[in-house]
Amino acid sequence: MKKIIFTENAPAPIGPYNQAVLVNGVLYTSGQIALNPLTMELVLDSIEIETKQVMENMKEVLAAAGMTFENVVKTTIFIMDMNDFAKINSVYSTYFDEKTAPARETVQVAGLPKGVNIEISIIAVL
Template identity: 75%
Template sequence: MKKIIYSENAPAPIGPYNQAVLKGNTLYTSGQIAIHPISGELITTTIEEETKQVMENMKAVLETAGMTFENVVKSTIFIKNMNDFGAINTIYGSYFNEITAPARETVQVSGLPKNVNIEISMIAIL
C-alpha cells in the first residue's frame, strides 16, 4: 500500500497529484518549483534564489517522510536555460555530500509550470 506524504512546509499541490508518495521504503517526489510555502509567492529574483527555494521545498518533503538528502538516490532537474547550469549546480550541490550524491540528469525544456526556470524531482530510499 502506498502512503501519501504531505508537508505544510512545502507548497500545496495545485492539481491532481501529491507532494510525494512512499511505497515500501522508496519515496517518489513530485517536481518542486520555487513557490514559497507560506506566502505562495514565486521566488524568481535570481536563479540562485529560485534553486535554493526549490531545494528547501524538497527538503521539507523529505523530512516529512523521515528522510534527508542523504536518502536521495536519483534526481531529475528540468531547467529552462542551460546557461544557468553552473549556478544551479552550485546551489544544488551544497545540499549533498559529493561522495554520496545521487544519480542525476539535467534536461533543458522549453517551458515549466508558472513559467519558472527550474523544477526538481527526486527518488529517495530509507
C-alpha cells in the first residue's frame, strides 16, 4: 500500500504529483527545485545557494517520512550546465558521509522547470 508524504516545510506540488510516495519501506521523491517553501519564490543567487535550497527541501521531505539523508540509497541530479558540477558537488557532499553515500547519477539537461539550474530526486529506504 502506498502512503503519500507531504510537508508544509517543503514546496507544495504545483501539479498532479506529490512530494513523495512511500511504498513497502521505500521512499520515492519527486524532484525538488530551489523554491523557498514559505514564499514559493525561487532561490537562484548562485548555484551553491540554489543547491543548498534543493537539499534543504529534500531534507524536509525525508523528515516527513521519518527519514534522514542516511536512508538515501539513490539520487538523480539534473543540471543545466555540467561546468557547475564541482560547485554542486561541494554543497551536495555536505549532506552525506562519503563512506555511506548513495549511488548517484548526474545528467545535463536542455531545460528544467521554472528555468532553474538544478533538480534532484531521491530514493530512500527505512
